Amino acid sequence: MKLYKSLPLMFLGLILISGCVSNKKYTELQTTYAQLRERNQELSNKYQDSQRELSGVNSRVKSLEEQIASERSNVTALQDALNKCLKSSNQGNVNISKLVDEINSSNKYIKQLINAKNKSDSLNMVLTNNLTRSLSREELSDVDVQVLKGVVYISLSDNMLYKSGSYEISDKAGETLSKIAKIIKDYSGYDVLIEGNTDNVPIAQTNIRNNWDLSALRASSVVQALQTKYAVDPKRLTAGGRGEFNPIADNATAAGKSKNRRTQIIITPKLDQFMELIGKAPDQGTN
Template structure:
């Protein structure tokens, strides 16, 4: 009886071991199968994406083919006009080149004229500073603004307070300015009188307009009568107190504003005449292909 029980137990153990082994094998097979399935799924997705991309490329190529066919047909239809268009295009190109040459030459001409004007201005400033160099900077100054030379002379150097009579000592200064002007016949001058904003009302001068104008006229007459500056080259102008160079709120500022300014001007008609002639020459040179 004990022997029979031992045999039964052995058989049961054998069956149990065989089942575990098969189960492990089945699980391993299942895992490999799952991995193959995952790989196949990835490849399938990639193939589907590539298929969509190929379809898009195919549609794009078909559209390009359609455009090429349309362009080809257009070229075929326009073949008869190509000769005329080419000739017209060549004529237009030649006109454009001529226009560019003319503009380049005109720009060069204008630059040359400006350079010449700047050279004249520099020479003028040098002459004035050389002639007036020994004067106090507070009484007289020379500067250039936008290509125009300005000589500014203080009120205290030229006139007594509230007067339009030029001091005898100031005539020496005006004589030096006159010499430079007379040496350069290509320039003209404008004499401007400037005041501060303090009111004035005397039997001689009703207001600052009258005072500034009278002072400009007095300087102009000195230049003409004492130093032979041609009156046709001069203009006198009163500017009252409307163009200050400093604040009128202080005595120092008002002193700076009381001044006579001599503006040295190139003869603009000569300058523009030179530019106009240069432009015309540039046009002729452009037509000649120079």
């Protein structure tokens, strides 16, 4: 990051060293300098986003590690109880057998947690890598891919995705959507939520009441395109609109408004997969 921060200063130094230049040349240099500053800011923002993503992933890993540690502690406690039972002549074989079953159940659950963590991390990494590799440099400027707490977020800019001031899909969005659809179909065990978001500027169209309507209509357009044009199973798709109430930047600036006008494709494991894992947790109660 230090290199990017120093580029505008180096550029300004070259201007000063070069001495007198024509007004046209000076204007061109000023424009280039402004572009470098803007690019530097973009890179700084991406670096900060990456740091936040890393923090989220570390938090999730820590949570799973705490669960694993807790289960191992339970195993130790059960083992101690079993040892006491073995030393006591008054304990019956039935109680000993029950403790052995509980120890085996806890060990099995620990393995399930570890496998679930490893599987989730691996699948999300492969999914993200496959998608980013398939996108061109131009597409990557309008598409942002992040993995937070085991969920993949694909954020698409409204300039690329929709016709101006509309919820209709633009022609240039077709190729990008086709690549995203392929990833979605490759990972059939995942549910997909399409979420529309807007800035805080009121919509001025007679057939759209407000930004709630606009965000929901845009999400619905993407869902229907994925279903009808790219054969994604509609049972896996959900369309939702959040209007202007889920901003990621300050609406006080044009750049902030541009970031807030986005559609997110959120890819996550199905809920029943999580519930199944929870249902397999061993019962630690004693009778």
